[in-house]
Amino acid sequence: MPSLPDLAGRSVAVSGVGSAFGVAIADAFHAQGAHVYGCDLDPSGFEALVASGIRCSSVDLRDRAAAAGWIEAVVGEGRGIDILVNNAGGVSGQDAQPFETLSDADWDLVVDINLNAAMALSRAATRHMAAAGSGAIVNICSGASLRASLTGIQAYCAAKHALLGLTRQLAHELGPQGIRVNAIAPGLVLTGKATRRQWDAYGPERQADILGGVAMRRLGSAEDIARAALFLASDWAGFVTGQILSVDGGIR
Numbered sequence: 307m308p309s310l311p312d313l314a315g316r317s318v319a320v321s322g323v324g325s326a327f328g329v330a331i332a333d334a335f336h337a338q339g340a341h342v343y344g345c346d347l348d349p350s351g352f353e354a355l356v357a358s359g360i361r362c363s364s365v366d367l368r369d370r371a372a373a374a375g376w377i378e379a380v381v382g383e384g385r386g387i388d389i390l391v392n393n394a395g396g397v398s399g400q401d402a403q404p405f406e407t408l409s410d411a412d413w414d415l416v417v418d419i420n421l422n423a424a425m426a427l428s429r430a431a432t433r434h435m436a437a438a439g440s441g442a443i444v445n446i447c448s449g450a451s452l453r454a455s456l457t458g459i460q461a462y463c464a465a466k467h468a469l470l471g472l473t474r475q476l477a478h479e480l481g482p483q484g485i486r487v488n489a490i491a492p493g494l495v496l497t498g499k500a501t502r503r504q505w506d507a508y509g510p511e512r513q514a515d516i517l518g519g520v521a522m523r524r525l526g527s528a529e530d531i532a533r534a535a536l537f538l539a540s541d542w543a544g545f546v547t548g549q550i551l552s553v554d555g556g557i558r
């Protein structure tokens with residue numbers, strides 16, 4: 307039985323480390339003794355990680371060459387890449403809007419960061435993982451990978467569903483090369499302005515209704531998500547691939 311969760315010394319790349327989940331995930335791997343590398347579009351969110359010794363880079367993941375270049379830079383540090391957590395995503399400040407008037411630009415932005423970025427990073431990382439004969443990818447999906455999204459944002463729901471599809475497909479393609487690919491479906495976690503605005507907009511009645519549908523009767527935390535990422539990336543999940551783990555307190 308490997309020690310829990312046997313991540314010391316592993317090389318871990320986490321995207322979106324300017325966000326609450328990204329920070330918590332990077333911190334959690336760092337605390338396990340892993341070598342953690344993070345990236346985000348916005349460097350202001352990862353200052354605390356840098357101060358704690360985690361190497362972070364400013365990367366626009368809409369640029370696929372830049373995304374692949376960041377993975378090469380991680381590998382260039384000399385420890386390869388054992389684990390990739392595709393966490394960057396979100397709604398980029400968008401609100402729900404009628405489908406008929408949705409702009410191409412708004413659609414493309416959300417699909418690019420939630421789906422295409424994960425594709426570009428995974429493609430670059432799996433070349434190295436395959437050569438090493440092992441690796442783990444954890445995709446931060448959403449409840450919106452499994453059902454309509456509480457955000458009401460069509461592109462978000464479509465992209466998160468597609469990210470789950472990519473998870474399942476890559477698990478089958480890459481399993482023979484020792485690479486596991488799994489996903490997490492977080493429930494609503496109040497991580498920043500967008501989720502707080504979304505939550506406030508529901509009003510007390512709908513909020514109570516949503517919480518009443520959660521078995522644990524609370525919203526989640528970034529740490530809840532980080533612990534699930536540790537598990538799926540670790541050897542304790544060594545026979546788990548192509549799965550989505552809902553970390554949502556048990557939604558009815």
Ligand SMILES: NC(=O)c1ccc[n+]([C@@H]2O[C@H](COP(=O)([O-])OP(=O)(O)OC[C@H]3O[C@@H](n4cnc5c(N)ncnc54)[C@H](O)[C@@H]3O)[C@@H](O)[C@H]2O)c1
Binds near residue numbers: 325328395397494
């Ligand atoms: N908070 C929730 O309730 C919730 C629920 C389900 C899923 N998620 C998912 O969890 C992940 C993290 O969410 P969060 O709530 O911590 O914060 P978030 O949604 O704000 O995180 C998005 C992060 O991605 C980064 N990003 C956006 N565009 C980028 C680009 N072009 N290049 C590089 N980085 C870019 C942002 O700067 C930000 O740090 C996202 O994928 C989100 O969709 C969140």
